[in-house]
Amino acid sequence: MSYAGVTPTARSRAMVRESRHLLFTVAPGATWIIIFLVLPSAYLMGVAFMTNGPYGLPEMPLSLASFERLAGFGFLGWSPGNLYTLLRSLWQTLVSTGLVVIVAYPIAYYISTCREKWRPIMLLLVVVPSWTNQVIRTFGWMNLLAPGTPLSGLAESLGWIAPNMGLYPSNFAVTLGLVYNFLPFMVLPLYAAFEKLDTAQVEAAQDLYASPVRAFWHAVFPQTLPGLLAGIVLVAIPAFGMYVIPELLGGGKGMMLGNLVANQFSGGANWPLGAAGAILMLIATFIGLYAMRRIGKRLGGGEEVVI
């Protein structure tokens, strides 16, 4: 009956076999991602702490100069250009995320109240435009907002813009482009939240709190909060790092962090400065993801949000 004399051969053989299997299946992909993404990102982070060479390439010695440049300190003393870009990125992210919430919330609610057989098709209709190439979608907005188009004409006649200026390039066009681009990212998680809505709670609330506003605030809104937060992360993180939309719709005064970073690797050629900007984006990304996990856990369920 005792177990003492058992030889562990069969067990250890099976364990070796399983480990070899794990290695065989996982190693190619893991190695690929490590070599072609983890190493390059690590290299990029290293570049941020190097000195800018004469041809825009990084050189020794290590320094924090590029972070100082990012904060506006250059050879010619302090200039606010880069800081403006950073602040504009933050501002555009906030405004566009807010607008996306305002549009997506009623849309997600509306879809969840429609007949069940229509809902997948309605969701599909919301998502399909985002399958098209981002450049093409943004180009569509350029066509719509250019000088001489009906929309620009309308804005002119209302006195919003100077004659013959068109609605683009402008910060407004960038905001519009961002809202357009990220709307589906918000509708999907919000819809998932509305679909799971416990209607008994809503009815109880209607019973207990007389006004519909209070019923909404106490019974509906808290239940959709996880979906809302997931949507905010899905919108805000990529919006903060957006490159294509400000580049095409924003013009010189619409630049965002993504453009600042990209320019350092093409025309402007200051790799360390660009890398420092990239680190800023990474930090924002991981803060966003971390916040989502924490809040997601606190709101219970511990449910993973699938992207």
Add this chain to the structure above:
Amino acid sequence: MRKRTLKRGLTGFWWFTLAFLYLPLAVVMLFSFNASNSAARFTGFSLRWYERLLGNEEILSAFANSMVLAIVSSVIALGIGCLIGYGMYRHRHRKLGWLIVLIYLPIVLPDIVFGISEMAFFVQIHRLTGLFQPGLGTMIIAHVTFQIPFVALIVYSRFVGLDPTLFEAAKDLYATPAKRVIHFMLPTIKPALISAFFLSFTLSVDDFVISFFTAGPESATLPIYIWGAIKKGVSPEINAIATLMIGAVAIAAIISLMFSRRRQA
């Protein structure tokens, strides 16, 4: 009474939003058939821009590059991602947190950081060793990197949805390890593989930022060509090529969706 007003208001808002979502695409498609080259006024129906496309060597080569890039990268990603997806499933009871982080990394990394990391890396390696000349090769590598996670997650979720005793039934019914792969696993996950391939393909064709930074002078894809054309000054040909791409991506995406539906069924 109040409820009905709300519902009517929402219905109106829904159609307004749909118009907002489809207007830019509709404009591109409409003006691709414009007889004049005005971007503001539609003067009549014509196919002249489509005819121009056929004569444009640059566009044809960009199209070829896009296709080669999408197909080759999707095939490689399918193989590698499929293995990881199965490995994640088979060893799901082990602590594989590091692997999950690794798999999600390409998904959560901002495009621009992804693109410039690869570019900086390839440029430096090229300077040191002569390998990784920017071009289709580096683009394929970059695309495979962001496609792997999607393939892996699709394959993994297909396996998780299966009755685990099926694997044992296959063993029990005399299937050797190789025959288990050929006669049981691959046919069972076939819908997931097809769906994953089309998703990878769509992601590749759709991508601009990462392609842009890893491309070489000769390897422009359609989005890169369009980008360049927009930057140079708008030509109505872009409307035509964009319309074709909208159509192609919509078809591929619908096929992917059909197979993912069947997967759930």
Add this chain to the structure above:
Amino acid sequence: MNDTLTLDAAEASRAEAVESTREASSIEMQGLHKRFGRDTVALDGVDLVIEAGEFFTLLGPSGCGKTTLLRILAGLEEADDGRLAIGGRDVTEVPPHKRSVNTVFQSYALFPHLSVRENLAFGLKMRGMSPEEREARVAKIAEFIKLGDLVDRRVDQLSGGQRQRIALARALVNEPDVLLLDEPLSALDAGLRSQLQVELLRVQKRLGMTFVFVTHDQQEAMVMSDRIAVLNGGVIQQVGPPREVYEHPANAFVARFMGHDNLYPISARDGDRLTTALGELTAEAAGEGGLLLIRPETLDLLPGEQAGENQLPATVSERLYRGSHAEYRLEVGETTLQATLNNRGRRLPEVGDRVTVKVAPEDLVTLSE
């Protein structure tokens, strides 16, 4: 055990026609040990011989090791220690795809990407049999299990009972030395379940194949088996024919698992005279154990108080009427006693009645803790 099964002559002759040409195989297990993780002991030294052609049942509560033992027989799990031989051949380290053993899984595990026909032929195909021969074998088994037009359906069009029969056919078509059944009927409702119990039993008798059946249902085990092994904590508690296990359980665990409640510690013993909390009773060849087992169906209830040997005064405190019989809860002094009686005669004892419980000396059994 065969008397519970009535095989008519026609069926018996048909049975011969389809009977496998292979000899049935015996199974020998020696000192099988299996541990999961660090401290979960699934099997703690199992020695067992299953005879060729036997319908053998592994019975026990969940976590007792019965499924692990079955999986070791199938080769799906490797024992940490010990030997296993099937048909006289050592298969301890033979992988499942090289064992002539097939399993009917609890979830049936039919391949969703294949038709029923392809499911049935899967094992034959993996063994490299030609398509014509596969077709013939599948047709034969379909006729034998009476599958009818089920073979042309898709797997997702089948009901639970149909899936069960397809799973059985898919295993049997390979003509294995041994068929393993892992709670194959547990997902079915009661009516279908008893119908399939009979069908399964007939199949086994006709083929004469060795069946190893896993269940946690002692009723099912008794109906089906030639012999039963009761497991607990990875150790075999008792092996024997159903009647022996039910009427002469080896210990308190087996007795309780077989559904016995009337167990009383023996406080004093004088030859055949046993003293328990119930009072003094005379037993006949009851063995030397320290626990007295009184099976509820051996009791008789007499009206009123009647003195006599092995007669105890009692009060009826509960009656569960079950149609053909009724179950009574009786208070004998400070202790309770369960009795099961057929519902014969006009008057059944009512709750509150004073009665006399009577038991025959030869029906009393003792067992160890």
